[in-house]
Amino acid sequence: MTQHAKLSDIGGMESIKQSLCAAVEWPLLYPETFAKFGLPQPKGVLLYGPPGCAKTSLACALASAMNVTFLSVSAADLYSPYVGDAEKSIGELFHRARLGAPTILFIDEIDALVGSRGHREQGVQERVLSALLTEMDGIGVQQDSVSTMYKTYRGNKSVCPPQINVGVVVIAATNRPDMLDNALLRPGRFDKLLYVPPPDNAARLAILRVLTAHIPLGDCVDLQFLALTTNLFSGADMSNLCREVCS
Template structure:
């Protein structure tokens, strides 16, 4: 349980996160009425020790969302297709328990830039993550937060 008051400073960031994650759930009827698209996720980046993980925990606590903290080792498997299945299961659980936050710490290990990737399995895992975030099944109250201290290593996918 981490509150906004536990994190000193970052007032602009807190307000941005509140507007991107809390308001679409709290004021869903207004977003729908005015056709305002909601964000499906944010990337937190900065040097080690700048409170990225603490901010992610505070978001879930302050917004009353379920929190799924994910390390790459939780998802990666040596068996073909198992990593992708783990990602699909994670998103399915988060949808069932919405509103929820899926927090990928050190996301650069999962969402490797495709031009830097040397294996098809890495590309397949990234494709599965992107399909879950923007695919046929809507996230509906599931928000994705990624944290990294190496944003240049994360795939440059932009949502329109």
């Protein structure tokens, strides 16, 4: 996915795109409306589903379309052989997100980063999980500094909403939602869980049309037939198919 990719560059998944925009775009761009009706702004959205189904691409395209600060991290970016470094990196990451609000903070393969406390021994993953839960709850963040950040990015509004992480929405992606701790999935942290399924026939056709938009096709190429014969292909598989044909 290129830096300036749009949601329209991702074939199919119209309902997923709409739900993602409603959960992320509206709270970040129209916080006054949420405050007016007394609605809490969602803190996080979890995208889960099989690999290669455009979970990462959806987050990147949404941030590009909204023109907001986009921070992307994975377990490899945060882990360190030194005790306490990973937790410190989590705190610094959220601090950068608050300073750059409105911000989309994307955590890829979150199951590798935090996992579940019931599936393993205590260690760095549990400490990182505790740090992530603390930051998402806003514990230890000075309210005055948050109010200043909010006034800066919303044009010096006089009222600051009660949320600590105002202007920050966390989007996470995983192939293994069963490996995540229940404390992370409760409302108030990841408020919305969106399943990104393998593309169906209509979605595969839409993906093929997007992928072949700039590829000269012969008269014998039938995209509808290809969509029918590529059952269980993911979006990544469809992209690889087009690359193989062109090479």
